[in-house]
Amino acid sequence: MLPPTEDPERGGTGRLLVRLSNWLGDVLLARPLLHALRRALPEAEVAAVGPAALLELLRADRTIDRAEAWPAPGGGREDLARRLRAWRPTAAVVLPPSFSSALFAWQTGAPVRIGFRGEWRDALLTHPFLRPARGELHLSGEYLALGGPLGAAAGPLPALEPPPEARERAAELLSRRGLKGAPYAILGPGASYGPAKRWAAERFAALGRALAGRGLGVLVCGNGAERELCLNVAAEVGGGALALAGETDLGLQAGLCEGTAVAVCNDSGLAHLSASTGAPTVVIFGSTSSAWTAPLGPRVRIVQRAPVCAPCFRRTCRIGYRCLTAVEVGEVWRACAEAGAAT
Ligand code: SF4
Structure with a gap:
């Protein structure tokens, strides 16, 4: 040493x-x-x-x-x-x-x-x-x-705690949007990296409808650049699904993640944030490697249908995004249950 x-x-x-x-x-x-x-x-x-x-x-x-x-x-x-x-x-x-x-x-x-x-x-x-x-x-x-x-060696990793004021803001936002005390799910359909990390928006919407059908509120989250995508997904989910992309800072987003029944995200910062808080988190991988960068957390489930070309780490695909199109909604739904989602 x-x-x-x-x-x-x-x-x-x-x-x-x-x-x-x-x-x-x-x-x-x-x-x-x-x-x-x-x-x-x-x-x-x-x-x-x-x-x-x-x-x-x-x-x-x-x-x-x-x-x-x-x-x-x-x-x-x-x-x-x-x-x-x-x-x-x-x-x-x-x-x-x-x-x-x-x-x-x-x-x-x-x-x-x-x-x-x-x-x-x-x-x-x-x-x-x-x-x-x-x-x-x-x-x-x-x-x-x-x-x-x-001298650093592996050891226990506690859950990431959102700042107390961020927790309060999360509770206040949920209350304002009619979700006080109600169970909710988070969808993260964005990924800044590129389309080779983004599962289809319509599949996110289909999953959102299934979650809403179980009585969950649906929050579609992401950064400001993903706002239009999140608005579209929320509109397709319907039933009062909320698009919050661009309205949340990291602390507030962590506060929302901490309380979610389940978060379903692409391989993105949002997935890492949710997993770190200990929330049930399902992460869909496309062109990248879950063996290398799977989010850390006690209730994480990875969905990856890696074809022989994966992982290629490309941002875009010239052969049809097979790694993402092969991921069916039903498979992600089952992963939600395996992650311990309260659905
Ligand atoms: S080359 Fe293969 S792993 Fe890479 S993005 Fe295309 S389908 Fe996915």
């Missing part, structure tokens, strides 16, 4: 920097690493660098002492590196595989810099790790392995 601290015999009084990804799903898959570092180095001060909204989402985990928002392009990255350099990190763990993230760690002056090999960055890292082939190890395991030299 590396000496991450100034005084290893005291069990960890060092300053540990963790550069997180900019993607919601990847950040939630880094939770096992953050919890493991906290267990291994309980006295260390841990600073995490990532998008502000994602850092806020992790607050209740208490794995981070210092949240440093990653600035937008062109604004303040040198300042942030300078500020962290003054903080004198004793080690940095770099999760993104980009050259710029390794350069950033080097700029902070951390004497120990751990990350994945590649993109001409090995010289910037003191401990470059050879990454396994995609899907050989779950991404959360890859991240955890980066913490290995600091």
